[in-house]
Amino acid sequence: MKNILTVIKKEFSRFFRDKRLVLSLILPGVLIYFIYSFLGDGILSNVGGTDENYVCQVYTVNMPDAFKTPFESLEKMQLHEISADEADEHRQAVADQEEDLLVVFPENFEEDYNAVLAGTSTELPRVNVYYNTVRTEGTQAYTLFAGVLSVFQQQVTPYFLSDVQDLASEKDMTGMIFSMIAPMLVLMFLFSGCMAVAPESIAGEKERGTLATMLVTPVRRSHIAAGKIIALSTLSLLSGLCSFLGIILSLPKLMGAAGSLSAAVYTIGDYAMLLGIVLSSVLVIVALVSVVSAFAKSVKEATAMIGPLMILVMLLGVSTMFSSGSTGSYLWYLIPLYNSARAMNGVFSFAASPVAVLITVVINVVAAVGLAFLLAKMFDSEKIMFNK
Numbered sequence: 001m002k003n004i005l006t007v008i009k010k011e012f013s014r015f016f017r018d019k020r021l022v023l024s025l026i027l028p029g030v031l032i033y034f035i036y037s038f039l040g041d042g043i044l045s046n047v048g049g050t051d052e053n054y055v056c057q058v059y060t061v062n063m064p065d066a067f068k069t070p071f072e073s074l075e076k077m078q079l080h081e082i083s084a085d086e087a088d089e090h091r092q093a094v095a096d097q098e099e100d101l102l103v104v105f106p107e108n109f110e111e112d113y114n115a116v117l118a119g120t121s122t123e124l125p126r127v128n129v130y131y132n133t134v135r136t137e138g139t140q141a142y143t144l145f146a147g148v149l150s151v152f153q154q155q156v157t158p159y160f161l162s163d164v165q166d167l168a169s170e171k172d173m174t175g176m177i178f179s180m181i182a183p184m185l186v187l188m189f190l191f192s193g194c195m196a197v198a199p200e201s202i203a204g205e206k207e208r209g210t211l212a213t214m215l216v217t218p219v220r221r222s223h224i225a226a227g228k229i230i231a232l233s234t235l236s237l238l239s240g241l242c243s244f245l246g247i248i249l250s251l252p253k254l255m256g257a258a259g260s261l262s263a264a265v266y267t268i269g270d271y272a273m274l275l276g277i278v279l280s281s282v283l284v285i286v287a288l289v290s291v292v293s294a295f296a297k298s299v300k301e302a303t304a305m306i307g308p309l310m311i312l313v314m315l316l317g318v319s320t321m322f323s324s325g326s327t328g329s330y331l332w333y334l335i336p337l338y339n340s341a342r343a344m345n346g347v348f349s350f351a352a353s354p355v356a357v358l359i360t361v362v363i364n365v366v367a368a369v370g371l372a373f374l375l376a377k378m379f380d381s382e383k384i385m386f387n388k
Contacts, residue, residue, distance in 0.1 A: 003219045003220070003227070004226050004227040005227070006227070007214075007219075007224055007227025007231065008227045008230055008231045008234075010227075011201060011228060011235075012234075012235075015197070015201075015231075015235055021197070021200065024192075024193065024196030024197070025197070025235065025238060026242055027193075028189035028190065028193040028239060028242060028246070029189075029239075029241075029242030029243045029245055030242075030246060031189060031246070032185060032186070032243055032246035032250065033246040033247075033249050033250045034250075035185065035250075054076065054137060054140075055076050055077065056076055056078070056100050056101065056137060056140060056141035056144060056145075057078055057100050057141070058071075058077055058078065058079050058080065058101045058102075058103060058141055058145060059079075059080045059081075059082050059090045059099065059101070059102050059103070060080065060081055060082070060102075060103045060105070061081075061083070061084050061086075061087050061102075061103070061104040061105060062104070062105040062107055062109055063079070063103065064105065064109060064110055067105075070148050071145070071148055074144065074148070076144065077141065077144055077145070084104075087102070087104055090102050091130055094132050094138065095130075095132060097135040100137050100138045100140075101129070101138060101141040101145060102129070102130040102131075103127065103128070103129050103145065104129075104130075105125075105127055106125050106126065108125075109125050109127075112124075112125040127149075129142065129145065129146070133176075176349065178348035179320065179344075179345045179346075179348040179349035180320075180321050182247070182345075182348050183320050183340070183341040183342075183344040183345050183348075184314060184317030184318050184320075184321075184341075185317070186247065186281075186317070186344060187313050187316065187317040187337065187341060188310075188314050188317065189246075190239065190240060190243055190278065190281055190282050190285055191285050191309075191310050191313050191314075192310075193236065193239030193243065193282075194236050194239065194282065194285045194286045194289050195289060195306055195310070196239075197232055197235050197236055197239070197286065198232055198236075198293050199296070199302040199303055199306065200299060201228060201231075201232055201290075201293075202228065202290055202294050203296040203297070203298060203299050203301065203302035204298075204299045206294075206298070206385070207297065207298040211385065212385070215385055221379045221380050222376050222380070225375055225376040225378075225379040226376065228290075229287070229372045229375060232286050232290060233283060233287075233368075236282045236283070236285070237279055237283070239282065240279050240281070240282035241278075241279075243278060244274065244275055244278045244279075247274070270347050270350075270352065273343070274344065274347050276357060276361045277340050277344055277360055277361065280360065280361040280364035280365055280368075281337060281340040281364055283364060283365060283368035284336050284337055284364045284367050284371070285313070285337070286368075287367070287368045287375065288309065290375050291371055291375050291378065292305050292306055292309065293306070294378045294379070294384060295378075295384065313337060316337055316340075316341050319341065320341050320342060330355065330356060330359060333356050333359040333360050333363065336363055336364055336367040337364070339360040339364070340360055342356070342360075343356055343357050343360040
């Protein structure tokens, strides 16, 4: 144990005496803070899509048969007639992102329409359309319905008005924006922070020959490996905490720029889950980077080998933009780092599953421990550690 503590102290001393390494520890969190703070409402469009075979479900109230005819030929839209008493229930379902579209015609629509057509009234009947921007299927349903309705107004009759209401709340919009951009940025900055620590500690010492000197001492190599793993994990966790604080501190400004309510929209439970995801993710990343660095002969070679891994991690973060995010089978959470992206997507979109987050943390920790044992075995291999 004494030898392990000695190695840990050596790593801490080497790291904190180098201003460049300290800066690389703090910089990711600072960048996250400034990017999130000034990003504002720069990303307001939903890049997600729906299943090409999806059939939009539209609920109508008092819709005349003459208006139903143009929609009957649409393969991707199905109309459901409901009573006026059910309108409030379905309006709430649209607001809760459970249904696609609600269209309400006035009870005396045909009488009012005929009165305008006959010139005995100038008050055009109004059709109310309800949808939710956050629900991609709802936006698609509104686009299809509004397009047909617009053509119907232009070619058949202009004697009515349509009143469109988007039922997406400010909280929904905030969650949609955050869940799109946060996973990618968080994983990217965490990986950048780990890249600044692990290659220098392992590949750098191999290149300078100091690691070879340590390995020929009476100290057991497993102790050297354990000391380095613990030290690098601690430093990487500090990097993860800096990134985590950068996210939290930037939330109020980003929500203010997007016109949201307040930072209290995310609860302490959300922050706790996000912290667990970030810390477990950084353990996997530092262990993975350490293993790759142990194979490399120099820092330059290690950096080149780690580059493709960073691109892969970024793609994992981006993938949540084009998927169903936190929904779906729990099997997706058995994939290290990809589970982090999905879990963060769930937290930021207010749809986090505690079970999914727990699986994510456990799987990431298990993966990190497995990679740590692999690194310890590599330290015992002279072919790898003394490879020139």
